[in-house]
Amino acid sequence: MEAASLPNGDRSFLERSPLARLPDRALKYGLTTLAALILILIVYFFIRLAGQAGPAFSKFGVFGFAFENNWNVSLDHFGALPLVVGTLVTSIIALIIGVPIAVATALYITELCPRRIRTPVTILIELLAAVPSVVYGLWGIFFLAPKLLPAEQWVADRLSFLPLFGGGSVTIPNYFVCGLVLAIMILPIVSAIAREVMATVPGDHKEAALGLGATRWEMVRIAVIPYCRSGIVGGAMLGLGRAIGETIAVTILIGDTPTLGHHLFGQGYSLAAVVANEFGEATGLHRSALFAAGLVLFVLTLLVNGVARYFVTRAGRGTRVSSSGGNSGRRAVGRGDTAASSTAGV
Amino acid sequence: MSTPARSSGSSASTLAAFAPSAARRRRDRTARGVIAALTALALVPLVLIVYYLLQKGVGSWSGSFFTSDPTGASFFKNVSIGGIRSAILGTIEMVAIASGIAVPVGIGVAIWLVEYGRTSRLASVVRFSVDVLTGVPSIVFGLFIYITLVVTDLLGRGLAGYKGALALSLLMLPVVIRSCEVILSLVPDSLRESALALGAPRWRVIGRIVLPTAIPGMITGILLAVARAAGETAPLLFTVGGANKLSFSPGGQMNALPLQIYNDILSPTTTVINRAWGAALTLVAMILVLNLIARLISRRSRLA
Numbered sequence: 001m002e003a004a005s006l007p008n009g010d011r012s013f014l015e016r017s018p019l020a021r022l023p024d025r026a027l028k029y030g031l032t033t034l035a036a037l038i039l040i041l042i043v044y045f046f047i048r049l050a051g052q053a054g055p056a057f058s059k060f061g062v063f064g065f066a067f068e069n070n071w072n073v074s075l076d077h078f079g080a081l082p083l084v085v086g087t088l089v090t091s092i093i094a095l096i097i098g099v100p101i102a103v104a105t106a107l108y109i110t111e112l113c114p115r116r117i118r119t120p121v122t123i124l125i126e127l128l129a130a131v132p133s134v135v136y137g138l139w140g141i142f143f144l145a146p147k148l149l150p151a152e153q154w155v156a157d158r159l160s161f162l163p164l165f166g167g168g169s170v171t172i173p174n175y176f177v178c179g180l181v182l183a184i185m186i187l188p189i190v191s192a193i194a195r196e197v198m199a200t201v202p203g204d205h206k207e208a209a210l211g212l213g214a215t216r217w218e219m220v221r222i223a224v225i226p227y228c229r230s231g232i233v234g235g236a237m238l239g240l241g242r243a244i245g246e247t248i249a250v251t252i253l254i255g256d257t258p259t260l261g262h263h264l265f266g267q268g269y270s271l272a273a274v275v276a277n278e279f280g281e282a283t284g285l286h287r288s289a290l291f292a293a294g295l296v297l298f299v300l301t302l303l304v305n306g307v308a309r310y311f312v313t314r315a316g317r318g319t320r321v322s323s324s325g326g327n328s329g330r331r332a333v334g335r336g337d338t339a340a341s342s343t344a345g346v
Numbered sequence: 347m348s349t350p351a352r353s354s355g356s357s358a359s360t361l362a363a364f365a366p367s368a369a370r371r372r373r374d375r376t377a378r379g380v381i382a383a384l385t386a387l388a389l390v391p392l393v394l395i396v397y398y399l400l401q402k403g404v405g406s407w408s409g410s411f412f413t414s415d416p417t418g419a420s421f422f423k424n425v426s427i428g429g430i431r432s433a434i435l436g437t438i439e440m441v442a443i444a445s446g447i448a449v450p451v452g453i454g455v456a457i458w459l460v461e462y463g464r465t466s467r468l469a470s471v472v473r474f475s476v477d478v479l480t481g482v483p484s485i486v487f488g489l490f491i492y493i494t495l496v497v498t499d500l501l502g503r504g505l506a507g508y509k510g511a512l513a514l515s516l517l518m519l520p521v522v523i524r525s526c527e528v529i530l531s532l533v534p535d536s537l538r539e540s541a542l543a544l545g546a547p548r549w550r551v552i553g554r555i556v557l558p559t560a561i562p563g564m565i566t567g568i569l570l571a572v573a574r575a576a577g578e579t580a581p582l583l584f585t586v587g588g589a590n591k592l593s594f595s596p597g598g599q600m601n602a603l604p605l606q607i608y609n610d611i612l613s614p615t616t617t618v619i620n621r622a623w624g625a626a627l628t629l630v631a632m633i634l635v636l637n638l639i640a641r642l643i644s645r646r647s648r649l650a
């Protein structure tokens with residue numbers, strides 16, 4: 001916009017007057033401030049949360065808080081191990097069940113399904129992301145959990161010799177049901193990322209495989225999956241981040257018992273659920289411990305999402321799937337990225 | 347290869363030499379079958395949820411369900427438990443306030459990222475912050491608003507509708523920024539360059555060229571963010587209060603659909619739980635309508 005001083009003649013008459021340039025400056029600096037505010041918000045966020053969590057951390061120590069198996073409100077003792085374990089166990093169940101299905105849906109949509117039903121299937125999978133968390137909780141506790149109870153009891157009785165399955169009585173809210181509902185909730189986001197990455201597999205690779213006589217499945221196995229591996233890992237990690245942070249459905253389905261459940265079908269608690277449930281009545285050290293739980297949760301999701309972004313970016317190979325600022329390939333993945341970010345939100 | 351190639355065959359039998367063996371074809375069919383079956387399996391919960399919502403929810407939909415407020419009663423048989431009017435209107439008002447904050451700020455940041463920040467260091471730091479915000483669990487947003495607004499004298503203590511709306515706007519913000527950024531970056535540079543070459547200042551290029559081109563796509567992303575915020579419970583738990591009475595004043599306690607559903611689930615009374623189903627059906631219907639509108643608009647977008 002600055003008039004360049006070209007060798008042939010003075011072109012300063014092309015320059016705008018300072019007054020005319022004012023709105024431009026105002027817009028530029030206004031927007032820059034706005035963008036910088038986002039950064040300030042995050043930092044402020046951290047400091048406030050850490051400040052509130054301070055008393056609990058200084059009393060029990062950061063590691064004592066996170067890894068001690070003793071959450072006792074009446075004794076004012078707070079070791080969050082049962083909550084951390086509950087969060088991790090339910091999220092891992094969600095991954096084990098959800099990721100293979102999500103990858104299968106992505107493969108089906110991108111490689112195998114008839115063109116006509118591609119869009120309808122995509123929309124239906126994305127609708128799973130539109131159902132609110134509280135509705136999943138409602139459905140899970142009044143429909144899914146009671147229906148699954150006999151099957152869970154059967155499995156628990158048959159497999160009681162295995163350490164994780166325990167024996168013992170199966171309750172309606174438990175780790176497994178909670179993980180299953182989480183699996184349904186993370187399915188659309190993992191599927192969206194996987195689809196997006198699969199869309200970047202070069203047609204040449206697929207055609208080469210088919211040209212060498214591979215069947216469709218062999219083509220998927222040889223050309224598609226190896227190319228997408230790190231993207232799928234990234235998508236799974238994003239799903240994990242989502243599952244770890246999920247609050248209301250877990251609060252309803254995990255059973256609100258701040259002890260380590262002895263088996264998969266026992267009741268437990270999670271970091272997010274304990275905050276949702278106990279914060280209203282908490283005071284003093286208890287309140288601080290809940291802030292600490294929130295902070296642990298925050299840091300955990302931050303780590304998981306960081307790793308996820310790394311993998312997804314690497315899978316993008318220059319295409320802009322994640323936060324790298326490059327311009328190349330934006331067009332190719334733009335659509336998928338919108339879908340993914342709208343499903344990924346929260 | 348099960349079929350040996352005959353040197354003196356026709357071209358068809360030569361090709362047959364390359365056909366996959368029966369075992370490979372069987373494996374192919376099996377694998378494709380499994381993948382299709384898993385996809386069908388993924389849709390089973392959706393069908394079940396919609397089915398049960400309709401089955402249980404429609405029963406509690408009646409005229410007074412939408413026109414009366416919850417009374418808070420649950421144990422007395424002869425006292426009506428009331429409907430969900432205050433919850434519906436509360437959700438609409440809070441989501442509107444949240445969008446009123448998140449959408450302009452989000453679009454502003456997205457414009458900055460695409461038009462000014464581009465690949466600068468600040469831009470990559472801002473993108474990273476947006477990613478961090480995306481990953482923050484929704485309950486933590488509730489905690490954040492609680493410590494900054496509910497228990498401090500910054501804007502007055504206590505629970506209030508607008509504080510819940512602020513928590514929702516924090517939740518929407520990263521989604522709005524990300525989707526708008528993607529759409530804005532799809533606007534061809536040639537459009538910007540032609541406008542600049544004609545002598546238009548940057549702000550007019552943004553206002554008259556870039557935004558109008560990008561708006562249909564941005565609306566899609568924004569509506570999806572709105573739909574997401576409408577269904578969130580966790581950020582509202584300790585910010586809005588969850589009053590039963592109808593209130594339009596965001597300075598006081600308000601009710602919201604997800605809160606109403608959550609509280610009703612915890613009740614031991616069947617009639618109250620039925621209200622939760624009715625309210626859930628209402629909420630899902632509202633969100634689906636938003637999604638539908640978003641998709642219709644995205645179909646008309648000229649970009650992507």
